[in-house]
Amino acid sequence: GAGVSQSPSNKVTEKGKDVELRCDPISGHTALYWYRQRLGQGLEFLIYFQGNSAPDKSGLPSDRFSAERTGESVSTLTIQRTQQEDSAVYLCASSLNARDFYGYTFGSGTRLTVV
Amino acid sequence: AQRVTQPEKLLSVFKGAPVELKCNYSYSGSPELFWYVQYSRQRLQLLLRHISRESIKGFTADLNKGETSFHLKKPFAQEEDSAMYYCALSLSYNTDKLIFGTGTRLQVFP
Numbered sequence: 001g002a003g004v005s006q007s008p009s010n011k012v013t014e015k016g017k018d019v020e021l022r023c024d025p026i027s028g029h030t031a032l033y034w035y036r037q038r039l040g041q042g043l044e045f046l047i048y049f050q051g052n053s054a055p056d057k058s059g060l061p062s063d064r065f066s067a068e069r070t071g072e073s074v075s076t077l078t079i080q081r082t083q084q085e086d087s088a089v090y091l092c093a094s095s096l097n098a099r100d101f102y103g104y105t106f107g108s109g110t111r112l113t114v115v
Numbered sequence: 116a117q118r119v120t121q122p123e124k125l126l127s128v129f130k131g132a133p134v135e136l137k138c139n140y141s142y143s144g145s146p147e148l149f150w151y152v153q154y155s156r157q158r159l160q161l162l163l164r165h166i167s168r169e170s171i172k173g174f175t176a177d178l179n180k181g182e183t184s185f186h187l188k189k190p191f192a193q194e195e196d197s198a199m200y201y202c203a204l205s206l207s208y209n210t211d212k213l214i215f216g217t218g219t220r221l222q223v224f225p
Contacts, residue, residue: 003158031211042119042201042215043159056212091159095211106159 004107006092012113013082021077021110025094029105032075034067037109038088049075082114117142119204121216128192129224136187136219138202147205148185149213150176154198162200172196192223
């Protein structure tokens with residue numbers, strides 16, 4: 001596609017339910033990142049995939065959060081047993097290669113609201 | 116811990132006035148610093164990076180290691196500069212994750 005695509009754009013869920021957020025990176029981009037932005041805060045790194053290397057999961061806030069990526073394509077971020085503090089905009093970005101900051105392209109995000 | 120601080124949540128100026136958006140970082144190594152911008156209803160995008168020493172849309176930013184700052188400056192603000200600006204830090208040359216500040220909203224009035 002022309003850009004990084006995220007779905008859904010908005011998600012309202014009840015506390016305790018599981019949610020799945022999807023990211024379609026730009027075709028050919030080997031690197032994919034997930035960030036979270038809570039209200040009034042900066043972007044918070046969650047996880048990073050680079051090609052076939054083991055992902056950098058150092059930013060995942062708890063074991064309720066997990067993410068997968070199949071090859072160099074779609075990634076899904078799963079949040080189990082959602083809590084109200086999980087409410088945030090979840091942003092995905094991709095880049096052609098590692099450290100390609102000029103080509104670091106963000107999606108428009110998924111706004112998650114846990115009620 | 117590594118941190119990026121943007122002390123101003125909101126900066127309001129009139130068109131033609133100089134602008135300085137402040138960014139300070141804490142990191143003992145050799146940082147790489149960036150400014151990202153998000154215009155209304157648009158996606159977050161890279162504005163400039165310190166390593167390039169470039170001027171983009173009239174904006175410049177100089178890395179001051181002594182003061183651990185990377186302030187974004189423009190001598191004459193334009194209305195179209197109104198946006199959210201985020202300062203970001205990459206820790207070293209073998210990691211790709213960015214640490215972002217909380218952002219500053221710049222409002223330029225006519």
